Amino acid sequence: MTTVLLVDDEPLLRVGFGMVLAAHPDLTVVGEAGNGAEAVELTRRLRPDVVVMDVRMPVLDGVEATRQIVGAGLPSRVVVLTTFDLDEYAFAALQAGASGFLLKNTEPAGLVAAIRTVASGDAVVAPRVTRRLLETFAGQLGAPDRQPDPRLARLTDREREVLGQVATGRSNAEIAVELTVSELTVKTHVGRVLTKLELRDRTQAAVFAHRERLVVPD
Template sequence: MTDDIRVLLVDDQQLVRRGFRMVLDAEDGLTVVGEAGNGREAVEAVRALRPDVVLMDVRMPGMDGIRATELITAMQPACRVIVLTTFDLDEYAFGGLQAGASGFLLKDARPSELVDAIRAVHRGDAVVAPRVTARLVQLAAPALARSRPRDESRLDVLSEREREVFLLMAEGASNAEIAERLFVSESTVKTHVGKVLRGLGLRDRVQAVIFAYEIGVAGS
């Protein structure tokens, strides 16, 4: 169907790509439009096929998944990239998110988690495997805190309520959790989240968290 989510599979192991394809082909609303065996092939495939979501391996010969992610998100900003890796302490994970990825999952994620992640990033949400969220923050916060002075003035474009929502997003709170904290509906939170992202020129929640660390308002 024309409104299916178009997915590109990128992994240097054919068996891994085949396994992902079997999972996704069984799902309504998802279509695998192509495969690539390394980062360079992935960039060319995105240029030719214009997928909505890319499942991106990290460690591949030639161009790795981090560099490919950076090129793909610059070339086609509407394309969402989910970084996939075997290692829950992978030092490249945060690099992938900084490069523009909208999600990070482990390859041993359940099929339902993979499918949910694809649909979530296509909606504009961010997805980070719970097992690695704390590790990503641990890796990222010290470096960002050293390299960026606190600069809350960059939040001046936000209203007071939008600023509250942004700070809760930076803590990793979901829409439901934000709604509970602020005593508003989830639909209201969703509206505020959209305004926050547009106002700050951010693509998704992952970028919002990174931005919060960069300006020194998270992790302190």
């Protein structure tokens, strides 16, 4: 059973999402919140597997709420909701530690699939959207003269190469073709990269790689 906390300042949206999830016996809504402050409090108390979080809310927005949830070391994973696929709030939420984002007009099946994917430990930002986000907001990713993150030294040359491929938004299958290795080998490398960099999923790895300027968007 995957437990879900729904966070949105529009009650009708919470009701709609709840009805969608109620149709699936492996998903259960354990709570609802109308702003980010309530979301942080309920996440600490209920420890849901997944928090579906609106980014634009009163009292405390979804970005700061995500930052507090992730910073507190809570096991819950956050998926943010946004109206546009190129939204600076969505990008900020990814930097804050969200495991991805969904558009508010996502089909019900897409919402269900995203929650299951995040609960299993993966991210829900499509490679195309990851690439567009990173390219659009590349200027927010850090100055060229900043000191490199010491965690980079933990990676082998091949792992750095795989990280660079992840940062471009490529899937494991696409990386396997590019590097002429098996998809299983790529999956193994990605897992090691996440472990060594202390990151939760490939979306955070992509943000990390761009912040460290391993890949510079056009």
